[in-house]
Amino acid sequence: MTTSIKETYRGLYHFSPKEKWMNDPNGMVYYKGEYHLFFQYHPYEMTMGLMHWGHAVSKDLVVWEELDIALAPDENGMIFSGSAVVDWNNTTGFFENEPGLVAIFTHHLEQNGSHPVQTQSLAYSKDNGRTWAKHEGNPVLKHDTFIDFRDPKVFWHKQTQRWVMILACGQTVCLYHSPDLKSWTFGSEFGTGIGFHGGVWECPDLFPLNVDGDPSKEKWVMLVSVGDSQDYVEGSRTQYFTGDFDGLTFIPDVDSKEIRWLDYGRDNYAGVSWSDIPAEDGRRLFIGWMSNWKYANRTPAEEFRGAMTIPREIELQSGKDGSVTLVQKPVRELENNRVPVLELTNVSLQEAEKALSTLRLESYELKAVLAFGTSIAFKVRKGGRVETVVGVDADRGELYVDRTKSGMQDFHEQFSGIQTAKLQTQFQGEMLDLHIFVDRSSVEVFANHGQAVITDLIFPDGDSVGISLATDNERLLLASMSVYSLTTSDEVLE
């Protein structure tokens, strides 16, 4: 795919559709050497509307090839979010000689004069996702009372040898199970009186992870995205719970009572996880939609609107106080596309300032390691009066991204602002690592071993390509500072 990089806000290493509107990632699945990314897609307009499933594939999680639309609306409604699985054992009976892909998605049917109806349906593919047939018995799951009943995430539960579905039911999630993906039995409901309820619950996910990578310490993680509401300036965002799951019921850890966010920026929503090794014991990957329902339909856009975050690997780590935290790091595949620009060790403030002052970059990775307790601020995508500040405020013990001067922001009164994430001291080592990904319309920051993460859209003009450092600490010393330019291999910066 050769993307037209003349479009000012098209990220060079983030997936965005060639044209028109995109929101949630759907059906993330790895099969026969390919990563499949399906996505909420409106092929005719630049805003959310008649939703389809768009489709892209990648061999390396970095270069994505957009394919034909996978699923289009039918008599049961539009195609809302959902997931995809490999039916290895042909539990559905859809396949003959070899396994295939099954998509489980929400049909959203608009009705004149009353609430839309949301039901769950199936489609299957025998040719690696290139063409799809809808199941004749659709929909396979309905509900009489929930108006918001959507976004099924399905996985194979090894212990009980059956499929489990988690889906959003208004302000809770519902869990169902099935032997064949076609007939579903209700298991339990979770969410009353726990977590954040400032908006409708959407796009849940449930998966096991080994704490500190130790197979004897398995925990289940539940992700729940919460929709926008006028009462919260943060807009739509994703919370998580840790706990135990026996195939039927999710029991949250006691410390799950506090609200925990996956990302402290404004633009990582409706994200889902998947695994890239058959069976559930591979690494756990994650990708999110890089926008926010608060302003998603209004962001500056020409040909297309919507991009995904970089793919991330997620892990559970225990802190010094025994608590368990979800951490994120960029997938290692991104390193294959690095072009080193700077690689310095034991850098003084003056050396760092000098080295950065020569750079003119749009899309890059900046890594810095410094003593914990040091304040520092990098200004990225800087030019004229435009700059985005990514910093650490040691007094407050916070990571922050300040996008108040980041470029275009008049498209929504609540876009401008400063986002902060606490640097948890139970993760603290002597040194603090700061890993910043900058692209044409985004910054993604990972700090403190991936414990503090901020993902934010920014809309600087194409000339704002400077980088600088701001600190009043004349004696600042960075253990290391590296900059790598990052583009996908088949694109040339003009």
Ligand code: FRU
């Ligand atoms: C989340 C969401 C889902 C829904 C989809 C529709 O962003 O609202 O709940 O299935 O988007 O495009």
